[in-house]
Amino acid sequence: MAFHDWGKELSNRLQAEWMMLAALSIVAAATVFAGLPLWQVALGWFFLAGVVLAGGRDRPRPPVAETARQPRERDLLGEVPSTLDALDVPALVLDREANILFQNDASSRTFGSLPTGAHISARLRSPAVLDMIRETLATGRPNQIEHAERLPSQQVYLVRIAPVDLPAEGQGKRLFLLAFRDISELRRLDRMRSDFVANASHELRTPLASLRGFIETLQGPAKSDPKAQERFLSIMLDQSTRMSRLLDDLLSLSRLELRANVAPEGKVDLVSLLSHVRDSLSPLAGDLGVSINLYLPPGPVEVAGERDELVQVFENLVENACKYGQEGKAVDVFLSAAEAGPLEVTVADYGPGIPSEHLPRLTERFYRVSVEDSRSKKGTGLGLAIVKHILTRHRARLIVASEVGKGSRFTVRF
Template structure:
């Protein structure tokens, strides 16, 4: 913006100049009379003349005042097309990623955003909230807020299509005239927080239980050897064998816990080695052959010729392959065979699969298989010397390798674990 200052001479400047001249003549006359009086009072002549000259000069050099008018600068307003407030508000409402339902004073649905439609299905305008959300807690909360005008919130769970947990909150929306006629019902998804809390508490409880059981067993056998069986050599041999098994179980558990801790510390660091999976899988198969023979299971390899390389950490990938093949041999023992497949497709995707023909896994257990200490059958897992952490370790390793674990199972037909790089 340009700041313009313009000096303008007023139209009546002649009239003002005339007034100033009249004033100047009056001053001159007054100065002359004062000089005459000073002479009569016998003042020095040179002081009288000097004073008179100064007065005359000051009057003669007095400028004629000019009235200056300055133009007041006006702000430059650019012409901008006014925004459509309703459109902007509607777009902002639709962009909210949490479900929001606007209710009228009768509990009818006035407006919803896409997140609400996705979470709760088809919400029809004008339909009463109770026709879609049948939660007594939410309906009571809405009714209470409409009566008191105070915000409320409760925790709400949805079971279908999957279990979700929300913090449902309702708050009145003041209208322009001060009356509260609309209500905003919002839902904040806290499913992940609840899942993490459950996993954390389960982990502490399970870890304590898994360590306490072998410790109690060890303590009991030690007390027996120090007491009633102090001189019984046969009991010594039998009890020491059991104690060794319990100590080995504790050692495996501690090793697995340390492995999980190390994996979590470096989960954000992607591996940078090139690993050939063909010899790696062959090495794991050879190391597990004694276990497979003991269980009566035969491992069949279906590996391509040449190299099949992925970016990864060799030791961690050995853990993944070992865990999956060992689990297939233990829990798919009834099928007597385990098939190991490795292939690379035309899109350069590498897939490693382990297939057993065991009893299979019920569908409700499949999503939780990679949780720490989660077991489909606790007794079966312990009898096979499992710690309940194997698949959790596999999940953490594959997350670091930016790979996916896919589980497909059918009761009575077996289970397939697929790692996709």
């Protein structure tokens, strides 16, 4: 044992046995006053003190010695603390009794500061996780389990515990590493993927069922009925067109996701682009009895972007405003390009508006405020999801404001 370690061990024993040593000193003082020679008293005191310090190694230490023992436990970890602090994964080091010996920085940020020496059950209340820890402490085999934290927010962790055998200087002492890997985003993506497949299947199943039913009717009862054939063929065309629109939107979403991290390099004049959008949607607006009004600056206003994708964004927003805000009879498009503020394009309608509880979910795939209303207006439920993906690629935001009975405003902020 090095001299430094020997001195530290002696200091720890002195702290642990101070009450016994104090009692010996009192007895020694009493014997001196009783007339016993000082050298005999000193010799006896040192002998008994040596016996106390040597024998105290195997006796249970009083609670006061806990603070003296904790640095020793930390010394046994060696370079482990600095290594764990470099990880972005919350990690705790436990002893054989599941007491916390060390907590890395990521764990402090996630769970707050935990007192050294506290039992892990003081922080983790999950019976499944505590059972897993107890099993590993008993068997020495690694374990892992999925654990969800609902407060202060929904988080899902893959909790893993594994034994750590310290090197020779740790005298074979076994500790346990408890780590938390955040898989919340993976679970969210899994739910989105499953919801997407379920919704896409549902959206395709309805027109396919209609087509199959009409085909069977045309092959059977309506085989010789020209009027029924004409009516059914018209409906079949509408259903096939609906499926075509849905598949086109799905392909658009897939392409956008592949290019989400690639910023566009070209320049687009929003003044001419918005004029083009109005001209292309004028026939639809005329059929609905809606006028599209543009409020644009006199000169060109350029942004970094891809023209076809931005045309798709504003055609979608203006078309939605015409269809769902038809009652207001007008759709206004404002282009704000003030030097002091952000560049914004706002599409405003004066229809029935959207209830506030629906606003946060409008850009979700297949989310509809009213399913029947959307289908009657030939919507696929993917338009605003496409808009969101395009604007994300263009480093822009979609801001939605609406008031029931007064209309809606969709603002694109570059």
